[in-house]
Amino acid sequence: MSDAHLTTMEYRDWLKEIKQRLRQAQVKAAVQVNTALLTFYWELGADIVERQKTAQWGSGLLKQLSADLMTEFPDMKGFSKRNLERIRMWYLFYSEGFLNCDTGCVAIGQQPVDQLPKLDSTQIVPQPVAQMVGAQKVQQIVAQLVQIPWSHNLIIISKCGHVKEALYYVNKTIEHNWSRNVLTHQIESGLYEREGKAITNFSQTLPAPQSDLAQQLIKDPYNFDFLTLTKDYNERELEKALTDHITKFLLELGAGFAYVGRQQGLQVGERDFFLDLLFYHTKLHCYVVIELKTGEFEPEYTGKLNFYLKAVDEQLRGDRDEQTIGILLCKTRDRVVVEYALSDIHKPMGVSEYQLTRALPDNLKPSLPSIEELEAEFGNPEGGDE
Template identity: 50%
Template sequence: MSATVLPGYGSFLEELKAKIKSAQIKAALTVNAQMLTLYWDLGKAIVEKSTQAGWGNAVVEQLSKDFTQDFPTLKGFSRTNLYAMRSWYLFYGEQDPIVPQLVGQIPWGHNRLIIDKIKDRTEALFYVQQTIQNGWSRDVLAHQIQTKLFARQGKAISNFTQTLSKPQSDLATQTLKDPYIFDFLSLTDEAHEQELEKALVSHITKFLLELGAGFAFVGQQYHVEVDGDDYYIDLLFYHIKLHCYVDIELKIGEFKPEYAGKLNFYLSALDSQVKSMEDKPSIGMILCRSNQKKVTAEYALRDMNKPIGIAEYRFTEALPENIRTELPTIEALEEELKKLKQDGRA
């Protein structure tokens, strides 16, 4: 039997499907919020009985048995999960009434991961808020915790407070990190800028994740022409929340003051030739392999009239010296392989 063709049915169907998906998402969020409210109340009750009534851990063990027997089809009442509920409540406590509402907006697995990995309450709430804002999966959340996003967020040197009006300057400051972690690249410290640029573009999804929410890739070696001369911006992005273009210039060595002057020129070209009336002023970022001379960077930006930030990037964390000295050298590995071949074992 052939499907009935009705004028405009396709768009009508898509509209209804969108409503159904939206309702499903809202229902899932409602269920999650109700479950976490229950977990919070259970954690609170367990803490109170463990201390006030002097029941200790016995209350968790008994509750696990009784819940399993009385609610055999419901999951989540194992002794491990009940202990997690208690730890969750103890970690945040009742110091701020907004906390249960805040942590109730992310899945239970995310909450458990945060309290397992983070010891500081302020840092934990940072990751809760970031998860809510960015819709992180548990794997992405784990990666952000592992790379210490809390310690890196908003730490780049910039002149945003002098060149941007509020709240644009505050948002731009929080958008930058220092350092950026490019642990998804297999480059050495000797890599050229072109190699780094090409590698980042080939891993654009992971690069965008490290840059943070809001970045949209525009182009590599983006061309601008000034007075008949050709210039090429390393990486050009548009930031949806900041409503502006972002020029990222990559440097393989340490920061030099002349980098800021050249980027200032690029931003002027972008604002004159690319930026629309609705866009905010373009922002520049200089990513260097090293930026140890902080005072030099601050002096370089002090009198610049364009918003520029400076930060480091790292490929992977360096191995401790005591571990590196115990690792075999390439020559030793080659010699061992040669012996194995001679013995007929390779």
């Protein structure tokens, strides 16, 4: 066979397949290495804690252990005194935490270290933590921890206040494959406290699986602190600012939102109507209409959004699409008023607040310049977007 055959499409397709399989093998190997290493870290953390309790080796244990391990394994990273301290802290964070479950609370730290299960690095049991008790629960929790990189684990325990919150971010990282930067952003923006907190009528207007998922995908409040707006901004300026920063806006909305457009036109009868923002959600398989309001929620807003949802369902929704969902984003809202307004609406919609800046401690506010002072300082009296 001549070398000319090596330039054919058949050969190139075969080569492409080999490269893809090799990359998949590399990823799989990296995951297995990470899992095995973190399983070892967990067991090492347990050993360190137990030895410090029972052995009379003094306060220099970690320093001496670090020196001995680095001498024996000079090509391996992770045995510095600082990292050994982190391993110990990682183990204690979870082992001393109380884990809430449907059948009660179990304190991992109350179990003797020698009774903690030794994990096979291939044992990843994807069962909800709430269904586990005792040693089996510990095994499942550790199996989750070892699925994400060590650096991600360190970010989580350094920024989370309790085990339940930490495990929330562990599972979200596994689900969405978050980078360190995205994970840090989600923790610092308080996603754990905000997700699924919007006021909605989903349980009355959507079937159970769809309604539960939709509820979890809507936050309250939304954090738009990446925007720079003048004090008296209007809806159109807010809408433009969000689409100018669409990447950050999509990150705040969460996984699954695909941007369709702003001021999407719909003709109903002889009139034209324009949606503030239109998205498609790839997990819910439906259009999502977002309407922006710069003031307090008013009951009449639901009527207008209900009209828009009807129009989208009639004109844009395909045979395989689920019901269109509406989200009203308001600067403020009275919870009782919102619940009254949604009670007789038959289209699925939710109402959330949004924030342009994160709240600052009162003792810091006097020391920071106002927007007006900054604009005057930099000669930009008009303000505007970034």
